[in-house]
Amino acid sequence: MESPVVVGVDGSAESLAAAEWGAREAARRGAGLRLLHVRGRHPRQAGTDITRSADHRLALRVLRRAADRVHAVRPDVHVQEAQVEGPAAAALARAAEAADPLVLGSRGLGRVAGLLAGSVSLGVVARATRPVVLVRADAAGEGEGGDGRRDVVLGVDVIEPCDEVLAYAFEAARRRRARLRALYAWRAPDRLTLGAADAGPAGDRGRAEEWLRFLTAVLQVWRDKYPDVDVLETVAEGKPADALLKAASDARLLVVGHRIPGRPDLPRTGPVTHAVIHQARCPLAVVPHR
Numbered sequence: 474m475e476s477p478v479v480v481g482v483d484g485s486a487e488s489l490a491a492a493e494w495g496a497r498e499a500a501r502r503g504a505g506l507r508l509l510h511v512r513g514r515h516p517r518q519a520g521t522d523i524t525r526s527a528d529h530r531l532a533l534r535v536l537r538r539a540a541d542r543v544h545a546v547r548p549d550v551h552v553q554e555a556q557v558e559g560p561a562a563a564a565l566a567r568a569a570e571a572a573d574p575l576v577l578g579s580r581g582l583g584r585v586a587g588l589l590a591g592s593v594s595l596g597v598v599a600r601a602t603r604p605v606v607l608v609r610a611d612a613a614g615e616g617e618g619g620d621g622r623r624d625v626v627l628g629v630d631v632i633e634p635c636d637e638v639l640a641y642a643f644e645a646a647r648r649r650r651a652r653l654r655a656l657y658a659w660r661a662p663d664r665l666t667l668g669a670a671d672a673g674p675a676g677d678r679g680r681a682e683e684w685l686r687f688l689t690a691v692l693q694v695w696r697d698k699y700p701d702v703d704v705l706e707t708v709a710e711g712k713p714a715d716a717l718l719k720a721a722s723d724a725r726l727l728v729v730g731h732r733i734p735g736r737p738d739l740p741r742t743g744p745v746t747h748a749v750i751h752q753a754r755c756p757l758a759v760v761p762h763r
Contacts (some may be wrong), residue, residue: 475502475503475504475505475573476504476571476572476573477499477504477505477506477507477553477571477572477573478495478496478498478499478502478504478505478506478507478572478573478574478576479495479506479507479509479568479569479571479572479574479575479576480492480494480495480506480507480508480509480539480575480576480577481509481510481511481565481568481575481576481577481578482508482509482510482535482536482539482578483510483511483535483578484534484535484538484539485578486578486610487578487579487580487608487609487610488539488577488578489538489539489542489578489610490578490608490609490610490611490612491576491577491578491579491606491608492506492508492539492540492542492543492576493542493543493546494576494606494608494612494756495543495576496542496543496546496547496550496552497546497547498574498576498606499547499550500547500549500550501648501649502573502648504573505550505551505552505553506543506550506551506552506553507552507553507554507555507572508536508539508540508543508552508553508554508555509555509556509557509565509568510532510535510536510554510555510556510557511556511557511558511559511560511561511564511565512525512528512529512532512556512557512558512559529556532556536554536555536556537554540552540554561593562593562596562597562600563596563600565577565593565597566596566597566600566601569597569600569601569602569603569604569605570601570602570603572603573603573604574603574604574605574606574758575597575601575603575604575605575606576605576606576607576608577594577597577605577606577607577608578607578608578609578610579594579607579608579609579750579757580609580610594607594750595742595747595750598731598742598746598750598759599731599734599741599742601759601761602733602761603761604641604758604759604760604761605758605759606756606757606758606759607750607753607756607757607759608756608757609754609755609756611754612754612755612756623651623723623724623725624651624652624653624654624705624724624725625642625645625646625649625651625652625653625654625724625725625726625727625728626653626654626656626717626720626721626724626726626727626728626755627639627642627653627654627655627656627728627729628656628657628658628713628717628727628728628729628730628745629655629656629657629688629691629692630657630730631657631684631687631688631691634691635730635760635762636762637730637760637761637762638728638729638730638760638762639691639692639695640695641728641758641760642655642728642758642760643695643698643699643702644699645726645728645758646699646702646703647699647701647702649725649726651725652702652703652704652705653702653703653704653705654704654705654707654720654724655688655692655704655705655706655707656707656708656709656716656717656720657684657687657688657707657708657709658708658709658710658711658712658713658715658716658717659680659681659684659708659709659710660710660711660712661677661680661710677710680710681708681710684708685706685707685708688706688708689706692704692706707720713745714744714745714748714749714752717729717745717749717753718748718749718752718753721749721753721754721755722754722755723755724755725755725756726755726756726757726758727749727753727755727756727757727758728758728760729745729746729749729757729758729759729760730746730759730760730761730762731743731746731759731760731761731762732761732762732763733761733762733763746759
């Protein structure tokens with residue numbers, strides 16, 4: 474049985490978009506949808522009985538509004554509503570362990586809506602051991618009512634390819650009947666260390682062709698597993714985050730990996746993940762791996 478899609482909701486426009494995206498994803502997977510509101514946003518927020526009662530009533534309103542949004546777009550999806558105590562990052566990271574995926578509403582530019590502000594979203598991604606999807610308010614539908622040809626974009630590390638990330642991206646493209654654009658960004662060696670024959674455009678073309686061959690080899694086994702997924706393999710010279718953001722400017726979904734830190738007491742996101750969390754305009758799936 475499929476794990477439920479879990480959506481963190483706080484009443485903001487972004488979290489309502491996340492609920493809509495989560496409903497569509499649950500329908501694709503044949504899974505249930507769990508709407509989750511975190512009470513007690515701060516670690517030391519104790520509160521009185523009156524405060525806790527007010528928080529409970531607020532949570533019910535937030536959850537009901539999100540459920541109404543879900544029923545409007547996917548009335549066939551089974552919805553559960555739940556409240557948990559904070560702090561938010563820890564509660565949402567725990568929720569991610571039983572989710573596939575956990576979905577949060579994002580404003581981009583380093584801020585995530587309401588209780589999921591800034592450091593909380595980064596903290597959830599850094600701690601989560603299951604995929605986390607961030608959705609902006611204007612990206613919930615993924616073009617489903619319009620241009621269904623938009624790609625799923627995948628950032629690939631051809632040096633250390635990760636099965637979890639590749640599997641998530643191929644499955645996402647299959648469910649959407651979308652093309653998968655797999656991208657590897659490479660950096661040219663320091664010109665001072667190159668010979669004259671390697672320093673010019675011909676050298677750059679040769680390196681690009683070599684990286685493309687590496688990428689093709691990495692993806693071949695996944696092409697065989699998913700013969701119905703149309704795959705476009707691309708390489709680009711430059712910073713990985715810049716190349717991914719450009720490729721995903723009109724994507725249905727951007728998929729990147731996140732290496733789970735060896736020390737769980739020091740959760741962090743890598744520079745590429747950090748950059749795309751802040752700047753991606755399409756829905757972003759961050760897939761953790763060892």
